[in-house]
Amino acid sequence: MDFRLSEEQALFQRSVREFVDREVAPHAATLDATTTFPHETLRKLGDLGLTGLGIPPEYGGSGGDNIMVAIAIEELARGCAATSTVYAVTLSLCTHVIWTFGNEDQKRRYVPALSRAEKLGCYGLTEPEAGSDAASLKTRARRNGDYYFISGTKQFISNGDQADTMILFATLDPSLRSRGITAFIAETRQPGYHVLKVENKLGIRGSSTAAIALENLEVPLTNRLGDEGEGFKIAMQVLDWSRIGIAAQAVGIAQAALEAAVSYARQRHQFGRPIAEHQAIQFLIADMRTRIEAARLLTYWAADLHDRGIRHTAETSMAKLFASEMCEWVTSKALQIHGGYGYLKDFPVERYYRDARITQIYEGTSEVQRMVIARETLGRRSGS
Numbered sequence: 001m002d003f004r005l006s007e008e009q010a011l012f013q014r015s016v017r018e019f020v021d022r023e024v025a026p027h028a029a030t031l032d033a034t035t036t037f038p039h040e041t042l043r044k045l046g047d048l049g050l051t052g053l054g055i056p057p058e059y060g061g062s063g064g065d066n067i068m069v070a071i072a073i074e075e076l077a078r079g080c081a082a083t084s085t086v087y088a089v090t091l092s093l094c095t096h097v098i099w100t101f102g103n104e105d106q107k108r109r110y111v112p113a114l115s116r117a118e119k120l121g122c123y124g125l126t127e128p129e130a131g132s133d134a135a136s137l138k139t140r141a142r143r144n145g146d147y148y149f150i151s152g153t154k155q156f157i158s159n160g161d162q163a164d165t166m167i168l169f170a171t172l173d174p175s176l177r178s179r180g181i182t183a184f185i186a187e188t189r190q191p192g193y194h195v196l197k198v199e200n201k202l203g204i205r206g207s208s209t210a211a212i213a214l215e216n217l218e219v220p221l222t223n224r225l226g227d228e229g230e231g232f233k234i235a236m237q238v239l240d241w242s243r244i245g246i247a248a249q250a251v252g253i254a255q256a257a258l259e260a261a262v263s264y265a266r267q268r269h270q271f272g273r274p275i276a277e278h279q280a281i282q283f284l285i286a287d288m289r290t291r292i293e294a295a296r297l298l299t300y301w302a303a304d305l306h307d308r309g310i311r312h313t314a315e316t317s318m319a320k321l322f323a324s325e326m327c328e329w330v331t332s333k334a335l336q337i338h339g340g341y342g343y344l345k346d347f348p349v350e351r352y353y354r355d356a357r358i359t360q361i362y363e364g365t366s367e368v369q370r371m372v373i374a375r376e377t378l379g380r381r382s383g384s
């Protein structure tokens, strides 16, 4: 057992951190204030090969393992949580989905452009009436010859108004629940794809979250991922790895909050000395660091199991649950250490606090993670 990063992973972490400190973090406050989508940064991430992590070079990628994906998301989130969302969605929820479940033709047609950030991806699972209960989705796919025609509404789609390619889930027969759901690679620059609304959010404001209407969106048979009825299984398998990215994002946001709190506690004086010399502040810093390290280890553990091909459903959910709840706690304490100044837009901690909240909601709420962990621990019959 070795808890250290390999030499290659450590070098990778340093180079991503330097890039983020130089090119990403300085823009985070502006993206947040102006709700600007980070197109420019994505292009740079593409040039660096980060949008092709986990994909072999012959398909436009840069290789690497899932620990490196977690490191990239963590470091990006440390600089700008919104940018890390945009990145994680296109890589983990689109490129890696086609790479894992696509046939050779689909991989050749879609993966290279996504890996190089020439195209952007999104993931269309949630609907207005189907959130935690994704199996109840109503978007209909009807087959006619060599095409499917897809109609329905998708809700809360990250990158939904910006993406070129959507991993789209629709049902051939809602009465079949999960067994009717099928996955497709849909192209968004088509007449049947309409952006209804871009949401105004509490945090990760530089990322976009859109409601999408699909009106007889044409998807060729050659763009079906897997067989008819296999979509729900695909959606759940994807979440098994993509939730590791949300855990990594939570660790990154919390790390940024800890660093801000340490720096502020050293320079802020009250009662004649730096507040860092008051034991109450020291204990908070100690607890913050301890919880961050625990979450990081859970996250890397789940990523490592994924790399080794070992089943990791419970480990992923534990990492996501613990890291996201830790993140809210740590960012709240970092804000507290800043006193009244923490409540102002002049300091980044209020943004960290707002950005933290989403990690307990998307890709399965904390309640859903607890349901998964309980089911994996007690056995299927204990759940629903």
Ligand SMILES: Cc1cc2nc3c(=O)[nH]c(=O)nc-3n(C[C@H](O)[C@H](O)[C@H](O)COP(=O)(O)OP(=O)(O)OC[C@H]3O[C@@H](n4cnc5c(N)ncnc54)[C@H](O)[C@@H]3O)c2cc1C
Pocket (backbone or CB within 6 Å): 089, 122, 123, 124, 125, 126, 128, 130, 131, 132, 133, 155, 156, 157, 158, 159, 201, 209, 358, 361, 362, 363, 364, 365, 366, 367, 368
């Ligand atoms: C900013 C943002 C980005 C997102 N990006 C995407 C995306 O890119 N693609 C996508 O498909 N989706 C996306 N989502 C959707 C997200 O995954 C859902 O919001 C989430 O799964 C919860 O669904 P819901 O909002 O419908 O809440 P609901 O399912 O209605 O849940 C409401 C509350 O009830 C609780 N609850 C529900 N069922 C149970 C139960 N059985 N037991 C106990 N408690 C329960 C929930 O935990 C929650 O607290 C995004 C959401 C947001 C806010």
